[in-house]
Amino acid sequence: MLVRGIRGATTVNSNTREDILAAASELLAEVIRQNEVDPDLVASIVFSTTPDLTAEFPAVAAREAGFLHVALECVMEMNVPGSLAKCLRILMHVNTDRPLMDIKHVYLHGARALRRDLVEEQESKP
Numbered sequence: 001m002l003v004r005g006i007r008g009a010t011t012v013n014s015n016t017r018e019d020i021l022a023a024a025s026e027l028l029a030e031v032i033r034q035n036e037v038d039p040d041l042v043a044s045i046v047f048s049t050t051p052d053l054t055a056e057f058p059a060v061a062a063r064e065a066g067f068l069h070v071a072l073e074c075v076m077e078m079n080v081p082g083s084l085a086k087c088l089r090i091l092m093h094v095n096t097d098r099p100l101m102d103i104k105h106v107y108l109h110g111a112r113a114l115r116r117d118l119v120e121e122q123e124s125k126p
Contacts, residue, residue, distance in 0.1 A: 011110035
């Protein structure tokens with residue numbers, strides 16, 4: 001079994017606790033669903049947000065989803081001019097036998113623009 005990183009991103013409607021947790025919950029659930037992740041095999045999860053999202057730690061959504069003993073971290077993305085606003089990202093480290101090419105990185109809502117190549121590739125698969 002190897003440790004694989006699974007990436008994902010989404011956009012958040014507004015800088016409120018409710019919207020940040022809703023977006024983080026949706027993204028976390030979709031990463032788990034698309035990659036058939038066994039929560040017991042998650043080593044750690046890093047959440048990052050753009051500087052305009054400060055109302056709550058997105059890791060709270062993971063705790064609420066039952067990730068009570070998984071190492072969680074929240075960090076702020078670099079404030080690069082012209083970058084996508086109100087963006088929440090995830091990097092999940094998972095112990096898995098899944099080949100690297102079978103890992104599905106998840107990009108939702110406005111964050112789909114970050115990796116159009118991956119979004120289009122996944123949509124073209126049956």
